[in-house]
Amino acid sequence: MPAQGLDDLIGLLSSRGYEVWGARERDDALGLMPIETAAELPRGRVEAAEAGRVRLVEGPRDAVFDHTLPMHGLKRLVHPAEEKLYATGPDLVARDEAVAANPVAVLGVRPCDLAALETLTQVFEGGPYSDTRYRQRRDALFLVAVNCMRPAATCFCASMHTGPRAEAGFDLSLDELLDGDRHVFLVTAGSARGREILAELPGEAACAADLDAAEAGSRACAAAQQRRMVEGVEGLLKRNLEHPHWSEVAERCLSCANCTMVCPTCFCNTLEDRSSLDGAEAERWRRWDSCFTLDFSYLHGGAVRRETASRYRQWMTHKLSHWHDQFGMSGCVGCGRCIGWCPVGIDITAEAAAIAASEQGQTRSGDET
Amino acid sequence: MKPTLAVWKFSSCDGCQLTLLDCEDELLELAETVTIAHFLEATRSRQPGPYDISLVEGSVTTAGEVERIRQIRRDSRLLVTIGACATAGGVQALRNARDHAAFKAAVYPSPQFIDALDTSTPIADHVPVDFELRGCPIDKRQLLETITALLKGRKPVLPDYSQCVECKLAGTVCVMVAHATPCMGPVTQGGCGNLCPRVGRGCYGCFGPKENANTEMLAAEFAALGADRRTIRDLFGNVTAGAPAFAAERARHDG
Structure with a gap:
């Protein structure tokens, strides 16, 4: 898919009723919030992150997704910071507050955040009781993953085996390939509804060289991580x-x-x-x-x-x-x-x-x- | 018979009492629920005690106030202190570690007429207090929650977490991490509704120290961000400067 295809992707998701969210610059940090066009994504910007410091600076190249993570992950979307569960009156009958789970497509979910969502699913649904509010919100999500090509200094997903390449858990995943004037996205479908969207996106079938470049980018990103969790x-x-x-x-x-x-x-x-x-x-x-x-x-x-x-x-x-x-x-x-x-x-x-x-x-x- | 509510003022600016009048929508309902027996900022009519709930604003700064708070305590079933003055001594507690006589001489042409104690102290230093509402001024929602809960005999929901939790619940970007702005939030009790960080300013510490406040490490971080000794001293020297945790940290950067 050519780089301009991101706007086609946003359009296809919008036409299917999704509000599209992505990382946007706000108050000198990245926040996960609604976007209307790909131009709102922090193209060319990266985090100069260190322990106790997260600053956005100009990156070395004009990539859309060289930045890494918004301050909050997907947690807010599936487990809100505050929510009313129910109300009651003199009759002492609990009236459940309906979950307002409008369909949201998140563009640019990183492999670590996909893994975090799997973790939350295990927490809220893995036991004998299932949190129905979580499930309603989770079902409302369409996830467009982005495989990381550049780690922040605070990243250590490689040592936790959650990234920098997403193997599953997404509807679509993107690899951003930027080589001189050639700027394309390798798009992979991970679900039936992802395949539907993929079929309508512009572009052609990926060549072996592009697949190799994507894999190599992930390996380089893993190798470039400065932090790791100790074994065991x-x-x-x-x-x-x-x-x-x-x-x-x-x-x-x-x-x-x-x-x-x-x-x-x-x-x-x-x-x-x-x-x-x-x-x-x-x-x-x-x-x-x-x-x-x-x-x-x-x-x-x-x-x-x-x-x-x-x-x-x-x-x-x-x-x-x-x-x-x-x-x-x-x-x-x-x-x-x-x-x-x-x-x-x-x-x-x-x-x-x-x-x-x-x-x-x-x-x-x-x-x- | 409706429960009675009394509002008292000590050394203070009246801003916390004003929060009660600021309740606007809820004020009429409150007036129907309780008898406002003593509230000079709102009405001249006064009823004698005892009172079910007394809200006390201000710090103790004169010998007369020491006597008056004891009488109010005797007249009140529940005594709730409201605001930074009543709970920490207020900005006027900055004189506590200084030469009060020199201040009086510097400010007043005839200092011999100033009849004030050398210290400004919170109400709890003088009488037992049932609940404290922090803030400068207090938060309207916390005030209504406290009155509502006390009238029903349940514990008010007053979080003891840091200002940082309020920021994160609201999605506010951390001004220290993202902007290198010194912020008192990590050692300050939340409750104000995230007023300063959400407009890009560091927290001033109006709600006073949170429990377990690690002021020493935060001060070291301020220094790492480039704040000099005087700046750090002044960050711990706002309206809750008299709170022990902040007073001790302020002293470490004084002189």
Whole structure:
């Protein structure tokens, strides 16, 4: 598909009733929001991301998708930050709030965010009870993935085996091939409705050279990642629940909860009841919660996790270790948002590496004696 | 008989009481639900105590106020302090760590007539307080939620999370991470409705320290962003400068 085909794609999706969303520049950052034309995408812009810093700058070339991730992933679309669940009155009959799940096509979903969506599906539907509100919103999504050709410095999907190439979980996927004046997209369908759209897109069948170039781009992107999660982190953290490093992290951690808010898989929420002044009407709301707050661990008589060290440990061990026990998979997809959007730049890969290094150090000193 | 509500003013600017009048749509309903027994900003008519709920604005800055708050406490079933002055001492608490006599001499031609304590202190330093509403001014929704909950005998829903959570719930871009703007949000309790960061400004800390506020690390980050000592001191020296966590951090960057 020629580069201009992006607008054809947006048009085809719109004509099928989808509101098309993509990454757009807003307040000097990328936000996931509705777009009308491909010209609104941050062409040529990339994130100069580091621990605690996310800045948008001019990239080295004129690619549409050299940027990586909007601040929030798909989580907001399937698990809103706040929502009313039901209302009730003097009859005490709960009236469910209908889910307003308008069809949305997201253009430019990265492989890590696709993996995060799979993770959320496992969380909301994997057990004996299924969250019907999640399913209605998930069914309303049409996903156009983009395979990454350039990592941000905070990316570590290769070590989490979630990217930089999407194998499944999309309706369409794009590889952006930019070579001199030639600017095309390799389009792959991953579902029946994706194939319908693909059949109507301009362009011709892909040649072997383009397929090779796409694969090579993904390999180069994986190789260029500066961060990686240590091998065997699930067991590593379980063996080190009393490690002094948790207190060391707590000296830096602000317990502000930013990491959990931007994490595309952090699903914790709380229920709040609101009532009218006269007490005749009441509503139940659900909103995102975070294990970094005091209230989160409030049980009868007080909060269990008073110290920041125990909150950080709870988050990281749940994400990387106990998620396996609970959901049969890792809770981390390697998107690096928690690293970039932490105001003080705490790096989950570095914290894991520090604990791993101390273990190796202990083994060595044990060998010597 | 309807429950009675009283509103009291100590050393303050009246802005928090004004939030009650700002309720507009809900004000008439509130007036039907409770008897407003004492609220000088709204009416001259006064009814004697006891009162079911007292809302107390302002800090304690004179010997007379020390006596008056004790009487109000005796007259009130529930005492709720409202705003940064009542909960942290207000901007006037900046004098607490300074030479009060020198301030008086610098400001007033006849300082001998100024009958004020050397410190400005929150209400809770003087009498037991049932609930605190933070903010400068307080948030209207939190005020209505608190009155509604207390009238029904349930616990008000008042989050103790950081301002960052409010930003992220609202989808506001982090001004520190994306713009390198020093922001008090990570150590400040949320509740204002994300007022400053959503227009690209750093949080001023009006709601005071969140629990577990790691001010030392945030101050180090301000320095890494290029803020000098005085700037860092002043960031911790706004309307909640008297709150212990902020006062201690401010002191580390003073002088």
